[in-house]
Amino acid sequence: MDYKKLHFDTLQIHAGLDKSDPTCSRGIGIHPTAAYRFPTCDYAAGLFELSQPGNIYTRLQNPTTSAYEERIAALYGGSGALAVSSGMSAILIAVTALASQGDNIVASPYLYGGTYNQFRHTLQRLGIEVRIADTPSPESFAALIDGRTRAIFVESMGNPTCAVPDLDGIGRLAAKHHVPFIVDNTFGAGGYLCNPFEWGANIIVDSATKWINGHGTAMGGIIVDGGNFDWTGVGAVDAPSEGYHGLNLWKSFGNQAFIVKCRVDGLRDLGACPSPFDSYLMLLGLETLSLRVRHQVQSTRRLAEFLRDCGKAKTVSFVGFENHPSHANAARYFRFGSSAVLNVELKGDIDSTVRFVESLQLAAHMTMIGDSITVVTHPASTTHKQLSEADLVHAGVTPTLLRISLGLEDVEDIIADFGQAFVKAGL
Numbered sequence: 074m075d076y077k078k079l080h081f082d083t084l085q086i087h088a089g090l091d092k093s094d095p096t097c098s099r100g101i102g103i104h105p106t107a108a109y110r111f112p113t114c115d116y117a118a119g120l121f122e123l124s125q126p127g128n129i130y131t132r133l134q135n136p137t138t139s140a141y142e143e144r145i146a147a148l149y150g151g152s153g154a155l156a157v158s159s160g161m162s163a164i165l166i167a168v169t170a171l172a173s174q175g176d177n178i179v180a181s182p183y184l185y186g187g188t189y190n191q192f193r194h195t196l197q198r199l200g201i202e203v204r205i206a207d208t209p210s211p212e213s214f215a216a217l218i219d220g221r222t223r224a225i226f227v228e229s230m231g232n233p234t235c236a237v238p239d240l241d242g243i244g245r246l247a248a249k250h251h252v253p254f255i256v257d258n259t260f261g262a263g264g265y266l267c268n269p270f271e272w273g274a275n276i277i278v279d280s281a282t283k284w285i286n287g288h289g290t291a292m293g294g295i296i297v298d299g300g301n302f303d304w305t306g307v308g309a310v311d312a313p314s315e316g317y318h319g320l321n322l323w324k325s326f327g328n329q330a331f332i333v334k335c336r337v338d339g340l341r342d343l344g345a346c347p348s349p350f351d352s353y354l355m356l357l358g359l360e361t362l363s364l365r366v367r368h369q370v371q372s373t374r375r376l377a378e379f380l381r382d383c384g385k386a387k388t389v390s391f392v393g394f395e396n397h398p399s400h401a402n403a404a405r406y407f408r409f410g411s412s413a414v415l416n417v418e419l420k421g422d423i424d425s426t427v428r429f430v431e432s433l434q435l436a437a438h439m440t441m442i443g444d445s446i447t448v449v450t451h452p453a454s455t456t457h458k459q460l461s462e463a464d465l466v467h468a469g470v471t472p473t474l475l476r477i478s479l480g481l482e483d484v485e486d487i488i489a490d491f492g493q494a495f496v497k498a499g500l
């Protein structure tokens with residue numbers, strides 16, 4: 074099937090289906106197996122030296138997961154994808170595929186709290202320096218790049234601030250310095266709202282736990298290779314692989330070299346593979362991705378307008394509003410110029426904010442986004458709790474800030490729920 078000719082709504086259902094499956098099943102089978110039989114020793118030897126494609130062990134690949142990976146690669150227009158067990162492991166595998174002790178990566182200041190911790194603590198312990206830019210402008214990134222910079226890392230829309238960096242400008246900067254540009258596109262909803270490959274990204278990571286799964290039923294992460302980076306001379310990819318008898322991945326796998334490396338080194342050594350059942354849930358979630366996101370984006374605007382006009386909010390931060398600092402970038406890089414998440418700073422203090430959250434009856438208080446249930450999160454006491462006060466300010470998190478991720482309910486019921494919670498909170 075020529076995926077390039079099909080639209081997103083079609084690909085999310087058809088890509089990865091095996092029409093030659095002798096069972097003629099409409100659904101994709103779940104393969105609950107850890108290992109695979111080798112018909113001959115020669116065949117097995119070919120698998121192990123990477124000259125023969127096929128299944129060895131589910132830590133490396135699984136037929137259900139392969140179908141899911143094919144669908145994701147088609148949706149993003151990438152050369153290949155790798156499914157892993159969480160968004161955090163996608164980031165860890167992608168970054169450590171490129172950077173080693175003594176190297177550095179340059180990252181956006183607007184990052185998910187978990188990513189910030191991984192960068193500041195775990196990568197640092199591994200000897201990888203993470204240089205956080207002062208602002209998300211290309212100039213701030215440029216000032217930090219040197220000869221040991223192995224990647225530039227941004228979120229297409231920062232969690233929770235919804236800051237959208239100048240993807241095009243940063244992509245050009247990365248290309249100028251011949252440094253791979255990694256974009257965490259979790260808020261880009263599996264490529265439906267934003268596809269960073271159109272703006273110079275070379276590698277995409279995405280927490281599939283969110284919009285891809287869409288129902289809060291499984292953890293997952295994906296890495297997608299844009300197949301658009303020239304790895305010539307980049308030691309991590311264009312060099313003899315010690316684990317594979319000196320095989321050069323760039324020369325052997327061309328535009329899939331990076332994703333092959335993530336699989337054969339990253340998954341092999343770090344072991345963060347998805348379960349086949351979870352891959353099935355992701356495939357099921359993907360079938361309705363664009364429909365869900367269209368509903369959520371509409372509801373987000375409606376709730377944002379309600380919050381702006383209801384008198385209970387100090388600020389309403391929604392990229393669809395002209396006063397949002399990232400409005401222009403969102404309009405350029407995100408479909409509908411919008412997101413399915415908004416932030417509100419309530420009037421009152423941290424205590425009334427907590428009372429409000431605890432009074433909600435429909436919206437759930439969780440650390441989650443992209444779910445079919447509307448979620449309200451209080452970052453200062455949850456996702457960003459580990460950050461110092463200075464880092465909190467840097468990340469734009471204040472005591473009464475709430476992050477809201479719209480679900481699939483009728484938004485008028487969510488508005489009524491907010492109304493009764495405002496009364497109970499004394500706001």
Ligand SMILES: Cc1ncc(COP(=O)(O)O)c(C=O)c1O
Pocket residue numbers: 159160161162185187188228232257259260280281282283292293294
């Ligand atoms: C932007 C972003 N990246 C990465 C992650 C981590 O993903 P996971 O929770 O699937 O490990 C999250 C989680 O919320 C996120 O919002």
